[in-house]
Amino acid sequence: MAGSQQYRSRRRDDDAPEPEAPTPPPAAPQAQGAERDEALDSLLDEIDGVLETNATDFVHGFVQKGGQ
């Protein structure tokens, strides 16, 4: 799928942190806000390609039967 190829190539270009390594436990809180936003932004850019294009129809169509 185009979305995933784009995702993989961007990962290589950015030389982002290795995905296999466990995220360290929460570090000092200061100065994390901006970094967090930046990381989320690049992720949201990637996700943009796979988000349902018609959100209204998608949400409307997601109907389940009740279970346990």
Add this chain to the structure above:
Amino acid sequence: MSVRRVMGIETELGITSTQVDARGELLTPMLLSGQVVRAYAAGAGPRAAMPTGSGWDYADETPLRDARGYEMARALADVSQLTDVEDPTVANSVLSNGARFYVDHAHPEYSSPEVTSPREAVRYDRAGELVGLAALRTLAQEGREVRLYKNNVDGKGASYGTHENYLVPRSIPFERLARQLIPFLVARPVIAGAGRVGLGQVSERPGFQLSQRADYLEAEVGLETTLRRPIVNTRDEPHATPHVHRRLHVIVGDATMADVTTLLAVGSLSAVLRLVETHPDGVPDVALADPVQAVRQVSHDPTLRATVETVDGRRLTGVDVLETYLEAVERAVASGHDAWRPDDDTTEVLTRWRQVLDALRRDPAECAGQVEWVAKLSLLERYRERSGAGWGDPRLAAMDIQWHDLDPQRGLAQKLRAAGRLERLMPEGAVAAAVTEPPEDTRAWFRGECVRRYGDDVRAASWDSVVMLDERGRLRRVQVPEPTAATRERISGLLERHTRTATLLTELASEDV
């Protein structure tokens, strides 16, 4: 001892498809779920899954028996509670990892095998995601499009469950267990919630909350799981020696995609249960004035500042309630009690629990790699900042659903995992191994190995039995009422000696069916 105990997680998956029948009608979720279960068994092959034509052995199922000591009249039961009647149109399979994969009501359900630690519960829960994904890939090859979602709500009133099971001693009085557990279960979504867009059973109010299930809990204690859902479920169906064991059936939890969230959910609950068992007087008394109301109050406040009232008039936040329990557990460990020798599993769970609570007090956003609702909220908040979308915007509701998609190409939680934004507790290879290999230290090993070694002769299985054909074509039931019997250590020699079912059965104690 410690946080280790026999446990397992069952998950009903959300399911959608654009497939239509000859009249152009969308296929029913029952049919679609049947496709999924059959596709897994077909794609995985005979050594990895019992063919779906074989059955589930219902001899031991008692879904209407109540832990409070009575049985509900069948005539009074809602039809959705009758889970022990075999429906021939409903697909069922037992997998070589010891799990059950079947159609429950209108959802495919993966019931993990019995494991003995929170970490293994995480591994076999993740393996269930791969089972679902494998089924989807087989269906895709047949040209059938189906999507699976590991979530618990559709936002339109329907909720479907993720149930946790914990083996507890029958000797613990159930009323006390329920009473001591309820405040903990009310607050647990603070560390174990998957997050949800929308408030109210039909998302009638815009907003974000910690838990998928909170708005669907309507009673404190009860037998039902499909309606008037209680915080503590009293179903008394131990699937184990009944006078020794009870199976605590916890129905309030969320399906979770974040490893640490799953670990915290089952690990913290197992620790609290141990406290209830070994330190009945050390369990904090934080009885809540209105537990059902409190479930919503805690879930509806992502700032974690909302307070709930105790019977004795205190006002505590969800973090406060959890900390009270954690401190009691930490005291029990410090006491040096035999049941609390801190093994690695206990140390891991308690360290994580402490770290996450402390971080949540400072700034919930610090837990975006560990606590699923925080991860989801952080992503959605950033999206809101960029797009200007309000909480009522369908794009946010869509992202909430898509968070739980089992397909790694679309699932947002999986995108975060792949990007290293959701901490993983184990390499992917360990999860993949759990798709086919049973846990070695419970009877799931015998069940799974029977599927792998004697699959052609296995006709049915259940949590505590395997039914096989002997050489004269008679059905024989091998019972395993003890969950920690029939482990690899105990019976691998026996299975090695018998390549044929018939000779195995002559050596094993088995009864006619």
